Amino acid sequence: MDVRIEPSWREELKEEFEKEYFKKLTEETRGEYLKGKVFPPPNQIFRAFEMTPFDKVKVVILGQDPYHGDNQANGLCFAVSKGVRLPPSLKNIYKELESDLGIKPKEMGDLEEWAKQGVLLLNATLTVKAHQAGSHQKKGWEEFTDAAIKVLSCKREKLVFILWGNYAQKKGEVIDTTKNHLILKSPHPSPFSAHSGFFGSAPFSKTNLFLEMNGEKGIDWVGIRPLNK
DSSP states (O other): OOOOSSSSHHHHTTHTTTTTHHHHHHHHHHHHHSOEEEEGGGTTHHHHHHHHHHHHHEEEEEEEEOSSSSSTTOSSSTOOOOOOOHHHHHHHHHHHHHHHHSEEEOOSSHHHHHHHEEEEEEEOOOOTTTTTTTTTTTTHHHHHHHHHHHHHHHSSSSSSEESSSHHHHHHHSOOTTTSOEOOOOOOOOTTGGGGGTTTTTOHHHHHHHHHTTTOOOOOOOOOOOEEEE
């Protein structure tokens, strides 16, 4: 079936698009958008793939569901649309970024600059009903995103997988560990768990050190500037 997704990912995932679960998922999701309010907007469902082609991925950050509030979800995990107030988890991500790298980040909600540099910001479930958290779980999205992680971790080497929280760590069990990837695990940046080990985990510096040691350019973690300057 014809799926509007970035060409390199379309090639890598073409077998998934022909499976019955995906055909059913597509039909049900299309129906949900016709019946009521669903996030993100239809043209942003596959935005994580559009922004970060298969061969450009350096880092993978796994999320769970899109935000279910109005005007928040934009297809990138943890990110929100421009002009929207930063959610608590994203605020804590920026706090850890400042602590880790000693820089004051420019707190932009969209995170598209990360994606453009090779950070795949992938939710496990790619759609959600408005104001109903988790409403599109167990409909097939998890199987599809598992397939994306599997093929990426199998065909590419020396990537960084950042797994925040139990859900992401469970999903990360499909990562091919024979390809010399760096897998970083910590509690979720949510206010409920950030103080249990997310703060102080230094994922940004560890990621860049690994990338640079393996001949890759580190990630410029968005509009950053040194402190006290």
